[in-house]
Every structure is written in structure tokens, then in C-alpha cells.
Amino acid sequence: MGSVKEYFSSLGTGIASLVKGLTVTGKEFVTPKITECYPENRDQGVAAERFRAELHFVYNEDGTHRCICCSACERACPNGTITIEPKMVTTATGAKKKKLAKYFYDLGSCTFCQLCVTNCPTQAIAFDNDFEQAVFSRGKLVKQLNNRPEPAEPEPTAEEIAAAKAAEEERQRKIAAAKAAKAAKDAAAAKEGDKE
Numbered sequence: 001m002g003s004v005k006e007y008f009s010s011l012g013t014g015i016a017s018l019v020k021g022l023t024v025t026g027k028e029f030v031t032p033k034i035t036e037c038y039p040e041n042r043d044q045g046v047a048a049e050r051f052r053a054e055l056h057f058v059y060n061e062d063g064t065h066r067c068i069c070c071s072a073c074e075r076a077c078p079n080g081t082i083t084i085e086p087k088m089v090t091t092a093t094g095a096k097k098k099k100l101a102k103y104f105y106d107l108g109s110c111t112f113c114q115l116c117v118t119n120c121p122t123q124a125i126a127f128d129n130d131f132e133q134a135v136f137s138r139g140k141l142v143k144q145l146n147n148r149p150e151p152a153e154p155e156p157t158a159e160e161i162a163a164a165k166a167a168e169e170e171r172q173r174k175i176a177a178a179k180a181a182k183a184a185k186d187a188a189a190a191k192e193g194d195k196e
């Protein structure tokens, strides 16, 4: 008699446990999903705004970028992910100016520390949250960030031309003064030598 009672008691416990488990499972059928079904939901999937996926250049409305080629980001990067190639150009006023030729970023070695972004004085670079970056070769992870055609340099204003001319005249005057001073010094030294 005792074993029959035990049998039905165990059966009751088993059924109660089964109902409890099915209730938990059943709830999951009606609870909103909190996981992402990637890549099925590729069209609706949105990465968080602050997610750091890839470095890119910030472009102004007129199509120009903000990089002044100071190399602060290149120096700040702890693992040589950024390589900057500068070039010297002559502006319309005749002045020499250092400009950016090529800006390379190797996504394959970036640790997303953001030191480059925080050290940039002109907010020329930023991270986007485009997380789909899979490629078939490492070489494709090296990207040139200044990848848009550069607008032509704006024509200098009359004031800029006058200022450049005045600066050049001042430079020539200083060179002439320095040469004259050196010649006078050499002559004085020669005179002293003759006396001895």
C-alpha cells in the first residue's frame, strides 16, 4: 500500500514539475525577443550609436575634409594603424603649404581605443557604427580615408595677396639685412686681422 502511495506521490510531483517547465517555455513564445537574428534581420539591425566599427573622415558641406595634416593622430596611435603621407603645395599667393596627400587606416590592427579621435585638434576623424567589415584578404582592411576628390583651392582675396606680397617683401628685407650684417662682420674681422 505504501509503494502505491509513493508511486502516485512521485507521479504528482513529476506532473507538477512538467507543468512548471512548460509554463516557463510557453512564456518564451509570447515574450518579445531580446536577441538579434543576424543576418536574417540585416535590414532592421541597428548597432548602438556609440559602437566603434571603423574610422572615417568627417567631410564639410562643401566637400572638404578637416584634416590639417598635423599627424597628431598618427603619433597618438599605439600600434601604427594610421599612416599619413603629406605633400607640399604652393598656394595662389605663392606661399608653401603642407597638405594631406594620403591618409591610410588599417582596420585590421585598430584596437578602437579612440586615442586618434580624441587627439585630433580639428575633429577631422570619427568612428561610425557600420559593423559589417568582413573581407577576404587583410590588404582590403587598409583603407585610404581621404577618398573623395578634393575641391580646388579657393581664389585668394585681394587682402590675402597684399598680405602675402608684404610678407615676401619683409622676408627679402630680412635676408638682405642679414647678408649686409654678415658682410660687415667679415670686413671688421679682416681689418682686425690686418692690424695684427
Ligand code: SF4
Residues within 6 Å of the ligand: 055, 076, 077, 078, 079, 080, 081, 082, 109, 110, 111, 112, 113, 114, 115, 116, 117
Ligand atoms: S582607435 Fe586607437 S588603434 Fe585605432 S587608429 Fe585610433 S589610435 Fe589607433
Ligand code: SF4
Residues within 6 Å of the ligand: 066, 067, 068, 069, 070, 071, 072, 073, 074, 084, 119, 120, 121, 122, 123, 124, 125
Ligand atoms: S586627422 Fe586630425 S590629428 Fe590626424 S593629421 Fe588630420 S588633423 Fe591631425
